[in-house]
Amino acid sequence: MARFIFITGGVVSSLGKGLASAAMGALLQARGYSVRLRKLDPYLNVDPGTMSPFEHGEVFVTDDGAETDLDLGHYERFTGVSARQTDSISSGRIYSNVLEKERRGDYLGKTIQVIPHVTNEIKDFISIGEDEVDFMLCEIGGTVGDIEGLPFFEAIRQFAQDKPRGQCIFMHLTLLPYIKASGELKTKPTQHSVKELRSIGLAPDILVCRGEGAIPQKEREKLALFCNVRPDAVIAAPDLASIYEAPLAYHREGLDQAVLDAFQISPAPRPNLSRWEDVYDRIHRTDGEVKVAIVGKYTQLEDAYKSIAEALTHGGMANRVKVKAEWIDAEIFDREDVAPHLEGFHAILVPGGFGERGTEGKIKAAQFARERKVPYLGICLGMQMAVIEAARNLAGLEKAGSEEFDHEAGKKRFEPVVYHLKEWVQGNQKVKRKASDAKGGTMRLGAYDAVLKGGSKVAEIYGSTAIDERHRHRYEVDIAYKDKLEQSGLAFSGMSPDGRLPEIVEVKDHPWFIGVQFHPELKSKPFAPHPLFADFVKAAVENSRLV
Incomplete structure (x- = not known):
């Protein structure tokens, strides 16, 4: 039966609970334990699928088709454990x-209340799969004191009471601000945060304190005294050059040992940190730098493309180079020429997105990459824009566009070479959708198989002709245009197993030009870079030697 670690936050949000949870999971794995990580979010959206990327950052998609919080991406990248619908x-x-x-009558006419009905539902969720792993790490979103988070805090309090003594511990992450004017590290915000936590029946076993540097012994002892934790359970979480330094940094601070001590596990298994030592080495010992332009529509918030940024970093690690990614708003190209903005980059990436805004700029970026022989990776909408560009400028379909844009405008303006997904096979069932269906959870979501054409660039990259990748899209390239586009120089090198849905396109007679309908970035990890990103960065390195 699993031991449970509940991670809470205080003082301010965005301190790095997700990263701390992921790093702790990696450290427990290094000691030979199996782990699973979960995220409990207090917001009232059913899932983040319909939330604006400007509001919430990217939506991370699991193999089984759940639209989840981006923290699950951190969990996967650090532990390699594939997340499930039940993890968010x-x-x-x-x-x-x-x-x-209640509508079904399952409560037999009882009055429905937060306690016990809502809290019981939360506890049931936390318990799913508890017999499968050694440790279950559950991160509670938001900060202690948030009114919307109270049912979750009450639920984990009850949960710990229901379990045998010593099966649950609590880790609280807070801010230790440094007041430059007085030269003081202030512990009072953490003291108040712990006081708030204790007022709702929770007492932290471990304190993780975010700050600019190490915690002096005097302040460490003060925190231990006033927050009622052991001094060696006060863990510093200083700023790092790379998030992938976190497992080693937390190990040096003794986080994994503090967790094992809290569970009274002795003797503790020795950690094998060779994986993270190699990651550290690849980050800090590079042989050069490449510049990659990311032409997107959510560039004001980098978290909107979090997995893409991390996958590029992983691709750089695979080639021992630093990838310098620059974010370019696609709407700029509605007003200005693309060349001055894209010249000098060694590769161009166009990510996914929804809606018409910025799409003409993405099409121009794809055209620039194709004509200038610059390595190009188009993901989801980025693939569709590359297809539209080829349809217009290679196949002579001047009005080529997407049904999505006509649907937004309310009138027909384009010849739709991209149309809404009407039906597809999911498992053993056929799924059907209409363009007017509700937005949430109605896309082609999760992992699907694809068949690659033998001898194609992607088959060479994957080293296989059979792959599976994660999808999140509502529109699809129309197979009716396949022959005309292939005759014009755009090869359809990956298809769904039934041959009806295009998965990958390549431009012939180009050093590296690939568009994929799926999201390869979701499967990339620092110790296992995705082959597409590794090869894309390799192409950028080769191009840098020519520029």
């Missing part, structure tokens, strides 16, 4: 489940 839950999902049960 929101207040919206919890209340939806409770109300569905």
Whole structure:
């Protein structure tokens, strides 16, 4: 039966609970334990699928088709454990489940209340799969004191009471601000945060304190005294040059040992940190730098493309180079020539997105990459824009476009070489959708198989003709245009197993030009870079020697 670690936050948000949770999972793995990480989010959205990338950052998609918080991407990248639908839950999902049960009469006419019905639903969720792993790490979103988070805090309090003594511990992450004017490190915000936590029945076993540097012994002892934790359970979380330094940094601070001590596990297994030592070496010992332009529409918030940024870093690690990614707003190309903005880059990446805004700029970026022989990777919408560009400028279909854009405008303006997905095979069932269907959870989501053409560039990169990748899209390239586009120089090198849905396109007679309908960035890890990103960066390195 699993031991449970509950990670909470205080003082301010965005301190790095997700990163701390992921790093702790990696350290427990290094000691030979199996782990699973979960995220409990207090917001009332059922999932982040319909939330704006400007509001919430990227949506991370699991193999089984869940749209989840981006922290699950951190969990996967650090532990290599594929997340599931049951690893992400929101207040919206919890209340939806409770109300569905009430409508069915499952509560036998009882008055439905937060305690016990909502808290029981949360506890049931936390318990899923507890017999499968040694440690279950559960991160509670938001900060202690948030009114929307109270049911979750109450639920984990009850959960710890229900379990045998010593099976659950609590880790609290707070801010240790440094006041430059007075030259002081202030512990009072952490003291107040712990006081708030204790007022709702929770006492931290471990304190993780975010700050600019190490915690002096005097302040460490003060925190231990006033927050009622052991001095060696006060863990510093200083700023790092790379997030992938976190496992080694936390190990030096004794986080994994503090966790094992809290569970009274002795003797503790010795850690094998060779994986993270290699990652550290690849980050800090590079043989050069390449510049990659990311032409997107959510560039004001880098978290909107978090997995892409990390996958590029992994690709750089695979080639021992530093990838300098620059974010370019695609709408700029509606007003200005692309050349001055894209010249000097060694590769161009066009990521996914929704809606028409910025798409003409993405099409121009694809055209620039194709004509100038610059390595190009188009992901999801980025592939569709490359297809539209080829249809217009190679196949002579001047009005080529997407049904998505006509749907937004309310009138027909384009010849739609991209149209909404009407049906596809999911497992053993056929899924059907209409363009007017509700937005949430109605896309082609999760892992699907694809068949690659033998001798193609992608088959060479993958080293196989059979792959599976994660999808998140509502529109698809129309197979009716396949022959015309292939005759014009755009090869369809990857298809769904039934041959109906295009998965990958390549431009013939180009050093490296690939568009994929899926999201390869979601499977990339620092110790196992995705082959597409590794080869894309390799192409950028080769191009840098020519520029």
